[in-house]
Amino acid sequence: MPDFSTLILKSIFMHQILLVGEGQDRSFGLALTDVPVELNDRDRGFLRSRFVDALRSGALAIIPNDEVDTPTPSLVAKHIEEPGLKALSHDLAERLVAAQRMNAKSGILVVADAVMEGKTSVLIAKVEHQEAMQAKTKKLPNGDRALSIKRIPDLVFGDQNRIYKVAILSPDAEEQANISGYLADVQNSGRFATYFISEFLGMRLGDEPEVLTKKFMDTMTEAISASSMDAEAKMEAQAALSVTLKSNSQSLDPRRFVKDHIPQVHQTFVFRAALERGAPPVPFNKDIKMVKNNLDNIRIQLGSDISIVAPTEAIGSDSRIKVERNKENSVAETYNITIPDVPLENVKNTRSR
Incomplete structure (x- = not known):
């Protein structure tokens, strides 16, 4: 702009x-x-x-x-x-x-x-x-x-x-x-x-609706990541973003999304950060053709070389993959990630991403 x-x-x-x-x-x-x-x-x-x-x-x-x-x-x-x-x-x-x-x-x-x-x-x-x-x-x-x-x-x-x-x-x-x-x-x-x-x-x-929709997803993802929300709040916000994009609604409203899904104390930062990165500032018609392949899973990056990719609904403190704040660490913000009772189906070498 x-x-x-x-x-x-x-x-x-x-x-x-x-x-x-x-x-x-x-x-x-x-x-x-x-x-x-x-x-x-x-x-x-x-x-x-x-x-x-x-x-x-x-x-x-x-x-x-x-x-x-x-x-x-x-x-x-x-x-x-x-x-x-x-x-x-x-x-x-x-x-x-x-x-x-x-x-x-x-x-x-x-x-x-x-x-x-x-x-x-x-x-x-x-x-x-x-x-x-x-x-x-x-x-x-x-x-x-x-x-x-x-x-x-x-x-x-x-x-x-x-x-x-x-x-x-x-x-x-x-x-x-x-x-x-x-x-x-x-x-x-x-x-x-x-x-x-x-x-x-x-x-x-x-910009056509599909371009605006991709800008909305990319910039909102970056803004959520850049915020000072804890990991659980970030995952909940990212899951809400995926649900919003996959919903039957014909339009997207960035300001409404932030108001409905971002904790109040972080709303101003997230909205401004998204706008600074090029998010549309107003409601627009939605078209997910450019992003539909990115809406089913969430990637959690752990440090520099470990990541977990899983369905949106499978990650969270009350979900199959539990991500919880380590309250015993008073020096740094760290998390305990637990994936209980799952079979180990395959182990193989792979290239780094």
């Missing part, structure tokens, strides 16, 4: 997406603007921080989707080559209105020139539009104190306003016409609305 904290916002256009009409005559309309919004440094910094937080918490890589016909990638590429943010933002607003379903929400479309990691980019976001009340105290001529209430009908950003979706698009370093980037769909808890990612942006996820 890129360093989203390097995001810099330059010129920003905002257009209102309106829901007009009633009943079957309802449709989306536009209230377009012709000049960039005026923001002081404090407000610009606040806006930037909200976008950075959204991207950090849920962005996945997106690349052009050759199976859909939408002008957004070419419009962005043209703008980066020949800047014209007003025209780009108007075109994108019209495209969004044409693409989104009637069950989508109205709001504000934000289109901004941006730089991230030194790379010229375009930020596109759909955010909540709220009305708010502003309260001010004042003193009356007779000395009494009063509260003045003023409605603010066009509040765009506040602490409680939601960012529905935010994308950052950039050209390829070698081919400016090739546009790719990152998208966070906060509104759908990480699942990406088809109308937005495909019909509006003209993109698809950069």
Whole structure:
């Protein structure tokens, strides 16, 4: 993942997406603007921080989707080559209105020139539009104190306003016409609305479900191993990982997995360690075709040259292969492993692994 904290916002256009009409005559309309919004440094910094937080918490890589016909990638590429943010933002607003379903929400479309990691980019976001009340105290001529209430009908950003979706698009370093980037769909808890990612942006996820599933398994395994959990907790977590991957669920949620299967005191470390290693930060569709051969057994590495491979359900303090903390060793963390009452079927030389 890129360093989203390097995001810099330059010129920003905002257009209102309106829901007009009633009943079957309802449709989306536009209230377009012709000049960039005026923001002081404090407000610009606040806006930037909200976008950075959204991207950090849920962005996945997106690349052009050759199976859909939408002008957004070419419009962005043209703008980066020949800047014209007003025209780009108007075109994108019209495209969004044409693409989104009637069950989508109205709001504000934000289109901004941006730089991230030194790379010229375009930020596109759909955010909540709220009305708010502003309260001010004042003193009356007779000395009494009063509260003045003023409605603010066009509040765009506040602490409680939601960012529905935010994308950052950039050209390829070698081919400016090739546009790719990152998208966070906060509104759908990480699942990406088809109308937005495909019909509006003209993109698809950069990694297929089977690749994301393998990343999830590999990075979560590494994070569990790197944690300070004891051996039994690590084995239980690894067994839960295998069960989760083999379940009938059609999707995987890394954050939910950590919350459900990692001891609370270790949850923050494991989740962060998995993200640092490339785990998807949001729920995604599951496909185990690349990992299904690795889900039946667990390998326990004992020191540098001894290992045990056994079915997931056969290992644990209450299982056939008992792994228990050696409480008599106060100097180092060691374990007693017992495999009682099993036949010795075969002994042979083998190569090291």
